[in-house]
Amino acid sequence: MAQKKGTDASGGLSYWGTFTAKNMRDEYGNLPFAMSEKHKGVSDFNQINPAYFQSLDKKMQYMSEKGFVPLLETVRRDAGPSWNAYYDFNETFARYVQYLIARYGAYKFLFSGIYLDWIPKEFSLTAEQFNEALTYHLNKYGPPPFGQLHTALIDHSTYTTFGHSKEVPWLDMHSVGNKPRDHGFYGAMDTLFHLNPPYPAINFEPYYTGWNHEINKPGGETPPANSDRDNYFARAQMYGSVLSGGLAGHVHGTAAYDTTTTGEPAGARPQIWDALQYESGKQMQHLRAFVLSEGARYQQLQPNHNYLHPQKSKASSVRGLDGWSFMMMHPEKDFALLYFENKAELPKISGLKKNTYYTFQWFNPRNGEWKTPEQLKSDRRGNLTIPNFPDNSNPASTDWAAKILQSR
Numbered sequence: 001m002a003q004k005k006g007t008d009a010s011g012g013l014s015y016w017g018t019f020t021a022k023n024m025r026d027e028y029g030n031l032p033f034a035m036s037e038k039h040k041g042v043s044d045f046n047q048i049n050p051a052y053f054q055s056l057d058k059k060m061q062y063m064s065e066k067g068f069v070p071l072l073e074t075v076r077r078d079a080g081p082s083w084n085a086y087y088d089f090n091e092t093f094a095r096y097v098q099y100l101i102a103r104y105g106a107y108k109f110l111f112s113g114i115y116l117d118w119i120p121k122e123f124s125l126t127a128e129q130f131n132e133a134l135t136y137h138l139n140k141y142g143p144p145p146f147g148q149l150h151t152a153l154i155d156h157s158t159y160t161t162f163g164h165s166k167e168v169p170w171l172d173m174h175s176v177g178n179k180p181r182d183h184g185f186y187g188a189m190d191t192l193f194h195l196n197p198p199y200p201a202i203n204f205e206p207y208y209t210g211w212n213h214e215i216n217k218p219g220g221e222t223p224p225a226n227s228d229r230d231n232y233f234a235r236a237q238m239y240g241s242v243l244s245g246g247l248a249g250h251v252h253g254t255a256a257y258d259t260t261t262t263g264e265p266a267g268a269r270p271q272i273w274d275a276l277q278y279e280s281g282k283q284m285q286h287l288r289a290f291v292l293s294e295g296a297r298y299q300q301l302q303p304n305h306n307y308l309h310p311q312k313s314k315a316s317s318v319r320g321l322d323g324w325s326f327m328m329m330h331p332e333k334d335f336a337l338l339y340f341e342n343k344a345e346l347p348k349i350s351g352l353k354k355n356t357y358y359t360f361q362w363f364n365p366r367n368g369e370w371k372t373p374e375q376l377k378s379d380r381r382g383n384l385t386i387p388n389f390p391d392n393s394n395p396a397s398t399d400w401a402a403k404i405l406q407s408r
Helices: 050-065 077-086 089-104 127-141 158-162 184-193 228-242 279-300
Strands: 033-035 043-048 071-073 110-116 150-154 174-177 201-205 325-329 335-340 357-364 374-377 400-406
Touching: 043 050, 043 077, 043 089, 050 089, 077 089, 077 110, 077 127, 089 110, 089 127, 110 127, 127 158, 150 158, 150 174, 150 201, 158 174, 158 184, 174 184, 184 201, 184 228, 201 228, 228 279, 279 335, 279 357, 279 400
Parallel strands: 071 110, 110 150, 174 201
Antiparallel strands: 033 043, 325 335, 335 400, 357 374, 357 400
């Protein structure tokens, strides 16, 4: 039977010099579905390949035993056109989604209804089509039985792509991701934080260390892999995303994100065992220590960048990752977390309690070291003048984080 236009994903669709359909075989060469005997080059979306899921079973079990909470995705966007062209998409896709939930629903995981980091017109279904199919699944089968959060890996923002609440009933966790991997993320993250009703929000695809790609160049830069600048970009995106409202978390990525044993040698990409040694990955642990330094109180923090004067240095660019400052403050005005990018100007802080003593403490995001705390007092308007950056530079010569606590 002749192929319908835009549906042959058997060998990878190439256009604009890039592939949009990737080889998604497991380490044994298995595909998740059998190939159709009726439609050449198309998967039979009515028939799973048991061997593929037996392999996945071992990975899910191993991650569970080691304490990992994986992001379990259904399919890439590439599968949509052929699936929709030859099958009842809503019915069969919903059945497949339910199969994954039935097989893995007792594990702790985040569920991504669709991998939709890009929506090329001829090589993906629309967001509306995926939303319709996932809503069909929810109405027919219900949500995951143990309350796993349902989200999507997305291009820019799940809110701008799908909407919110009743517009996208299957989704109960928002995300940003893919692009722009610079200051352009933070407005989207702030918007997610202030949606009503409130949903948790996460950055799934910020800056990737070691990746030379046009969407991964803040300010047009491509620093050497694992260099100080490369690791700084990942660190800045991490703290900036969380302190813009992404309290659900942050995902660290490297250029080795899609190489497997079936695709070796990695070629232009680093080997996974090399990328795992990047300093950026080791520095993620310090974010946890910083945010949880006052226990669960971080959960009540709210983005208050408007209380920083200035919040952006005069020379900073939206398309870069230098010169901005971030702050989340507790509604009681007795606790705040701050992050200052490289080249940030030392700001005055407003919005605090009047004539009140606070403890101010610098935090080094490179090694997790807390500096000696200092006692400061806000003025009669609730403004606080903070000390110079630890190296006495202004603007900052590197990035710093800080904590403010009302003195007891």
